[in-house]
Amino acid sequence: MFPAVKIPSIELKNCKNINNLCHFYSMEKQPIISVKNLVKNYGDFEAVRDISFEVYEGEIFGLLGPNGAGKTTTLEIIETLRDKTSGEIIVDGFSVDTNAESIKQRIGVQLQAAGYYPNLNLSELIELFSGLYGINKKPLEMLEMVALTDKAKAKYKQLSGGQKQRFSIATTLINNPRIIFLDEPTTGLDPQARRNLWDLIIKIRDSGTTVVITTHYMDEAEVLCDRVAFVDGGKIVGIDTPDNFVDKLVASGFERKKEVKAATLEDVFIDLTGKEWRG
Numbered sequence: 001m002f003p004a005v006k007i008p009s010i011e012l013k014n015c016k017n018i019n020n021l022c023h024f025y026s027m028e029k030q031p032i033i034s035v036k037n038l039v040k041n042y043g044d045f046e047a048v049r050d051i052s053f054e055v056y057e058g059e060i061f062g063l064l065g066p067n068g069a070g071k072t073t074t075l076e077i078i079e080t081l082r083d084k085t086s087g088e089i090i091v092d093g094f095s096v097d098t099n100a101e102s103i104k105q106r107i108g109v110q111l112q113a114a115g116y117y118p119n120l121n122l123s124e125l126i127e128l129f130s131g132l133y134g135i136n137k138k139p140l141e142m143l144e145m146v147a148l149t150d151k152a153k154a155k156y157k158q159l160s161g162g163q164k165q166r167f168s169i170a171t172t173l174i175n176n177p178r179i180i181f182l183d184e185p186t187t188g189l190d191p192q193a194r195r196n197l198w199d200l201i202i203k204i205r206d207s208g209t210t211v212v213i214t215t216h217y218m219d220e221a222e223v224l225c226d227r228v229a230f231v232d233g234g235k236i237v238g239i240d241t242p243d244n245f246v247d248k249l250v251a252s253g254f255e256r257k258k259e260v261k262a263a264t265l266e267d268v269f270i271d272l273t274g275k276e277w278r279g
């Protein structure tokens, strides 16, 4: 069995994202993904260098780091889509070495655009994917979760960037997965569409699904993630809650050079263009 996790004391009044923290600290932490000493070499190149971490059930866990750090490689190995060089990975009690099929049934992975047959509309695509899983899912119910019922007869290519992302997140949920993996789900979206997607991802977590996400947006990670791991050069260089990371940096004497205004240009964007689901 896995050891109990020690929860550090926190001062709630200083929490930036109090909802996430309350959610995080109220949960009993059971690892749903365990990665031990994972190594991945592409030829002579060591893309992932002996990393170990756990993802807890019911959390939004972020893998952060610069381009080429090894995030996607790590995710694809956990998703059983890529072979590892060495190490041990357990997903919801199953080993990637011996039970890849069981893992596939328990996870949801966003498809690349090429996976959406161009001649089928959104309803038909959901019916198709449901059929592949042997599940009878009502397309309109799935589309309603991501505010796309009005696009049920539209083709994937006719959707905006935000709508495409919402649809692809809906498809990850078709098999009622225990864990979903989202690789840079908000890249290229406008600020409003990003925030709408954050709400959706939080809703998915709150309904009991564990979410593993990569992003290059630190504001996004701060709002969304219960815990984050920073990956650099194929190694994990830190793992903690966003709040603890920031507190530790401040305690080390770090100070921002610039005075920060009470609002940002992004706040102006949202204020002027509204917050409704659209686009």
Ligand SMILES: Nc1ncnc2c1ncn2[C@@H]1O[C@H](COP(=O)(O)OP(=O)(O)OP(=O)(O)O)[C@@H](O)[C@H]1O
Pocket: 042, 045, 047, 065, 066, 067, 068, 069, 070, 071, 072, 073, 074
């Ligand atoms: N199929 C492959 N063959 C050889 N090298 C690869 C392959 N896939 C990835 N790499 C290399 O492995 C390293 C890690 O790539 P990976 O895609 O995992 O990084 P990442 O952290 O997801 O980056 P990004 O933020 O740009 O998506 C990179 O140096 C990349 O060039």
